[in-house]
Amino acid sequence: MSGRNCGSARITTVLLDLDGVLMDHRAAAREAVGAWLGERATPDVVDAWFASMAVHLAEWRAGTSTWAEQRRDRLRDVLPLLGEPVGTDEELDALFESGYLPAYERAWRGYDDAAPALAALRAAGYRLGVLTNGTETQQRAKLRVLGLADAVGPVFTAEAVGAPKPDPRAFLAACAGLVVAPEEVPYVGDEPETDVLGARGAGLSAVLLDRDGTAPPEETAVIGSLAELPGLLRP
Ligand SMILES: [Mg+2]
Known part of the structure; x- marks a missing residue:
């Protein structure tokens, strides 16, 4: 060596x-929000998603939140901005796994x-x-x-x-x-x-x-x- x-x-x-x-990661996350929400992914919504991600991933890093819970918390922050109800934990998990997550994974480069x-x-x-x-x-x-x-x-x-x-x-x-x-x-x-x-x-x-x-x-x-x-x- x-x-x-x-x-x-x-x-x-x-x-x-x-x-x-x-x-x-940031480009992938931005692309994923657009793919997930379509025309509802306004600049304000995208900014809110990034802000929420920063807060809740920091909580996960600090050990005050679980990986699953930080995902739910991001949806709890952003769904009201879209005029959508915040569902149960199970509904939030299903929404994350059918909406944002697969779009994020497709955007990995x-x-x-x-x-x-x-x-x-x-x-x-x-x-x-x-x-x-x-x-x-x-x-x-x-x-x-x-x-x-x-x-x-x-x-x-x-x-x-x-x-x-x-x-x-x-x-x-x-x-x-x-x-x-x-x-x-x-x-x-x-x-x-x-x-x-x-x-x-x-x-x-x-x-x-x-x-x-x-x-x-x-x-x-x-x-x-x-x-x-x-x-x-x-x-
Ligand atoms: Mg880094």
Whole structure:
């Protein structure tokens, strides 16, 4: 293995986020709301869906809601905006699984820069892994659909490791699973606090993937595309 140097640390392994880094989750979610609701997917409704998703996924990450309940809560927030009644838990589950979810799954697509960057990193001698906040079933299915399941190395989900980013335990569990010291690993994520500050808090280095040009001005380890990653890691 040909390790690289970045500052004083030898980098052997690159750990990557999934949503927003390898897969365009926001585009998929936006497309799914449109497919599910048709002309009722007004900008206000789409904004409300994204806002609700952020709130209730945060509750799931904090352990105050279950995976099923955060899905129901999103529907409880948005159905009244559509003038529709909020049904029982069973009715909400059926609606999520027949409406939004299959449309979201049909919209899963990888970023164009993902597969080439993963190949370039492997060719440069780095080991790879994925650490993602989400469930085993859904996150592994995304990687299969994207055709990246065999390209990313070991996959660690918040569900499987028992802690979500930015909890240091999530990053340390992934490093333990890869049998690598945290200081040898940069984490590549798209969220400044969850990913970048979270990784640094666990002793990893971090790179912010800023696809939309909204990086905090004080952040210095920033790339606009995964194509820039191999060059950034090179000494
Ligand atoms: Mg992300």
